[in-house]
Amino acid sequence: MTARRLVELLGLPLVALVLVAAVLGVQVAQGGGTYEPLRPADPCAERAVTSRADGIDGLTERIVLLGVDAAACRLGTSREALTLRLAQREDPTDAEVDALRAGLRDAVRRLGDDGDLPPASELADEALAAADLNRFVEAALRALPDSVVDGALDTEDVLLRAVDELDVRALLDDLDDPDALEAAVSAAVQQAVRDALLDRLRDLF
Amino acid sequence: MRRVVTALLVVTVALVLADSAVVTLALPEILLELDTTVGEVAWVLISFNLVLALVAVPTAWSLRVTSPRVASAVGIAVFAGASAWCAAAGTIEVLVAARCLQAVGGALALLGCLELLVASYGERRGVATWITAGVVGTGLGPVLGGLLTEAISWQAIFVVQVPFAVLAVPAALTVAAPREPPADRHRPAVRANLTLAVLSAALVAASFLLVLLLVEGWRRSPATAAVTVSVVPLAALAARPLARALRTPPTVEVAVGCFLVAGGLVGLAVPPSAHLAWTVAPQVLVGLGLGMTVDRLTERALEQRLPRARHAAWTIGARHAGIVLGLALLTPVFTADLREAEAPAQEAVTALVIDAPLRPEDKVAVAEALGRQLQAERGQVPDLAPAFASLDLDPAERPAADDLERALDDQLERAATAAFRDSFLLGAGLALLAMLTVALPGRRRHP
Structure with missing residues (x-):
């Protein structure tokens, strides 16, 4: 076979091979083939959560974010899949409700262990403003020194009690109603504070 | 006149x-x-x-x-x-x-x-x-x-x-x-027509699927998509001069053309982003392949065969049967993949909203607006702009919301692109099958 015949037979195939290899090589090197949607992170892996909000709102957001992670881990699903399921379905299953409550408790404990829970006195003003109390009672409570508040109320204990008080199923029903949500959380926190104070008094006597 | x-x-x-x-x-x-x-x-x-x-x-x-x-x-x-x-x-x-x-x-x-x-x-x-x-x-x-x-x-x-x-x-x-004389004089060119049919099925991926990806997946306007896909016919014009310059035999030219179409379709299956520029080089490959194959194969199917009109009819039949075959094979694959892409896309969107640097009440507002938009555009890749435009946000929160909107659009484009991948690869497989029909040894003629 002459060199000229060889060029005629192999010239175009070689040019084509080089062109295809070059195009695919550049695309793969630039991330082609991995251009896919974000994969959900492992909910069982520890994740740092932050909030743009301060005070009780910020604390609540962090507890909810960590709580949903922990609940998803318990249910063997992703945080995103669980969130979508809870947001889209009318009636969550008992397993989901139980996992969510347990997840919220895990979240409170984790924040407590990490030293990320503020003392009760830091949250007291905001909690009193949100609570529907008699003006004189509210003024009296505001007059208490921080050390007394912090001595009487342990934030982690109050939050764990509040999680137990929460009607998680009703809360999920009210996801699209911020006022109802706030009222439900506030009621649970007030009840938790009352229970914590009563238990503290019982311990004193 | x-x-x-x-x-x-x-x-x-x-x-x-x-x-x-x-x-x-x-x-x-x-x-x-x-x-x-x-x-x-x-x-x-x-x-x-x-x-x-x-x-x-x-x-x-x-x-x-x-x-x-x-x-x-x-x-x-x-x-x-x-x-x-x-x-x-x-x-x-x-x-x-x-x-x-x-x-x-x-x-x-x-x-x-x-x-x-x-x-x-x-x-x-x-x-x-x-x-x-x-x-x-x-x-x-x-x-x-x-x-x-x-x-x-x-x-x-x-x-x-x-x-x-x-x-x-x-x-x-x-x-x-x-009027052509009535007698049947030549048998149809089976191999050329078969290659034409299989290749036409593959080319459906480059025309129909690419257009759908641009308009429905990446939400580009029909005019933008039209200008983008004009790369294929333009590149096809360069094919014949290239083959002529290298004096390539017709059979080799057709086989190489099929290979280029396959390579181009693989390229369209793996773009590194939804930027239109990433479709250009793969389309050039498809266009070069198109220019080396369709007219060559039609020529071969018609070459000195009579009656001319009947052999031309076989080529038309083969090409359009191939297009129907391509639509029949590719449409169910990409529609099923698009449906399957919904869940990962929703999860990606959810993850970004949950982790967005917005205030909790704004996150809830964004989630509600997105939910309404997704509901309104069920079955289609949603346009998120109306959802974000409807939000009543503090001006200080706007930059974060704009970043979130861009990130969500990127996730949707990623999901749509990934959903089309298998169909483009199937198209590439069909182009390689067409190449095989060219490369396989022909029936021996006995003297």
């Missing part, structure tokens, strides 16, 4: 074959305007190709008893009338019926014009002109359709065909062409 007549015949051939894919970019608009379903609107495309594939060979038989100029004139007139009917269609059923009639008229017009062009230019140049007009029409169809849809409306695609066709009717009647 002769030049005007032949030019009109060439335009007619290009128009009929452009109609194969001309409506691709108009399908979303037709879907909305005729209030139909995705499955039904696909028949606007399928019906034309299916009927053309089915009636091409029987139409060639009818040319034995009719003069080519009369057949051409009748075919072009039916095609023009059916085009006008398409433009006036008020329901999907009427549009599909009109498209079927368009294909019947188109088949008669295509085969009649072939005879008239041969009568005008002689065998070799007439056939070459007919083939080139068809390839140009097929390549430019989606581009013209997209531009007309964006500039005017989907009806304009059909309306603009009518005056050309109306002028071509008297033009056809002026050409004296002899």
Whole structure:
């Protein structure tokens, strides 16, 4: 076979091979083939959560974010899949409700262990403003020194009690109603504070 | 005068074959305007190709008893009338019926014009002109359709065909062409037609799927998509000079063309982002492949075979049966993949909203607005802009919301791109199968 015949037979195939290899090589090197949607992170892996909000709102957001992670881990699903399921379905299953409550408790404990829970006195003003109390009672409570508040109320204990008080199923029903949500959380926190104070008094006597 | 007549015949051939894919970019608009379903609107495309594939060979038989100029004139007139009917269609059923009639008229017009062009230019140049007009029409169809849809409306695609066709009717009647002798003299070129059919199925991925990815997946306008897919016909023009410069034998040229189409489709399956620039190089590969294959294979199927019209009909049948095969194979794959892509896309969107640096109440507002938008656009890749525009946010939160909107759009583009991947790879597989039909050893002829 002459060199000229060889060029005629192999010239175009070689040019084509080089062109295809070059195009695919550049695309793969630039991330082609991995251009896919974000994969959900492992909910069982520890994740740092932050909030743009301060005070009780910020604390609540962090507890909810960590709580949903922990609940998803318990249910063997992703945080995103669980969130979508809870947001889209009318009636969550008992397993989901139980996992969510347990997840919220895990979240409170984790924040407590990490030293990320503020003392009760830091949250007291905001909690009193949100609570529907008699003006004189509210003024009296505001007059208490921080050390007394912090001595009487342990934030982690109050939050764990509040999680137990929460009607998680009703809360999920009210996801699209911020006022109802706030009222439900506030009621649970007030009840938790009352229970914590009563238990503290019982311990004193 | 002769030049005007032949030019009109060439335009007619290009128009009929452009109609194969001309409506691709108009399908979303037709879907909305005729209030139909995705499955039904696909028949606007399928019906034309299916009927053309089915009636091409029987139409060639009818040319034995009719003069080519009369057949051409009748075919072009039916095609023009059916085009006008398409433009006036008020329901999907009427549009599909009109498209079927368009294909019947188109088949008669295509085969009649072939005879008239041969009568005008002689065998070799007439056939070459007919083939080139068809390839140009097929390549430019989606581009013209997209531009007309964006500039005017989907009806304009059909309306603009009518005056050309109306002028071509008297033009056809002026050409004296002899009726072909009735005897069967050559058998159809099975291998060339088979390669043409399989390759046409593969090319559906480059025309139909790419257009859908651009318009539906990446939410580009029909005009932008039309300009983007014009890379394929432009690159096809460079194919023949390249093959000529290297003096490549025709069989090698066709095999290489199939390989280039396969390579281009793999490239379209793995873009590194949804930037339009990433579709250019793969489309150049597809265009080069198209330019090395379709006209070569059609030439080979027609080469010195008589009756000419019947062999031309086999090539038309093979190409359009291939397109229908491609649509039948690729459509269920990408629709299923699009459905499957919904869950990962929703999860990605959820993750970004949950982790967004927004205040909790703003996150809830964003989630509610997105939920409403997703509900309104169920089954389609959603446009998130209205959801974000409806939000009443603190101006300080706007930059974070804008960042979130961009990130969510990116996730949706990622999901849509990933959903089309398997279909493009299937198209590449079909192109490699077409290459195999070229490369396999032929039947030995005994002396």
